[in-house]
Amino acid sequence: MTRAEFIYIMTRSQNGDKKALGQIYEEYFGKLCVTAFNIVKNTDAAYDIASNVILKLIEFKHDVSEIHNHVGYLITMTRNEAKNFIVKQNREISVSEIWDTESKELPDMLWLEDIYAVLTNEERELFLLHNVWDMTLHKTANCLGITYGAVKARYAIIKKKIKAIYEKGRK
DSSP, rough: HHHHHHHHHHHHHTTTOTTTTHHHHHHHHHHHHHHHHHHHHHHHHHHHHHHHHHHHHHTSSSSSGGGGOOHHHHHHHHHHHHHHHHHHHHHSSTTTOOOOOOOOGGGGGGHHHHHHSSSOOOHHHHHIIIIOOOHHHHHHHHHHHSHHHHHHHHHHHHHHHHHHHHHHHHO
């Protein structure tokens, strides 16, 4: 989705079109979930965080044209929401009977848990930007503040680790 399409959809939403955000939801909800999961490591919480980001977009009342990079804006919103979730969680007393933090009810996220289990934090961030948000390796290198060669080498390691997971799963 281009920036112009994003602005058009958000403007329609602000003008009362309740179906307008459906396109944003369809295109970005999964990416928002993965971004949140990268931080909170819990599929249910990641789903809730992504839902909260969509709800905040519905309530957005500012000038949408001031958003110069909608993908970066969505990533930042998701990261902030995930960090807020962690802070709130640290203040709460959790009761395992009420909320099972080991729950794996979202089957579409299971593959992600397997992958994240073997990746380092730096590799997770690269995986997230390149594979989930579809950034090129060059753009990812700029985002991470490292060289293109380092990103390429790190991505080769990621691919080997993922291949090893699936080869192990076939046995």
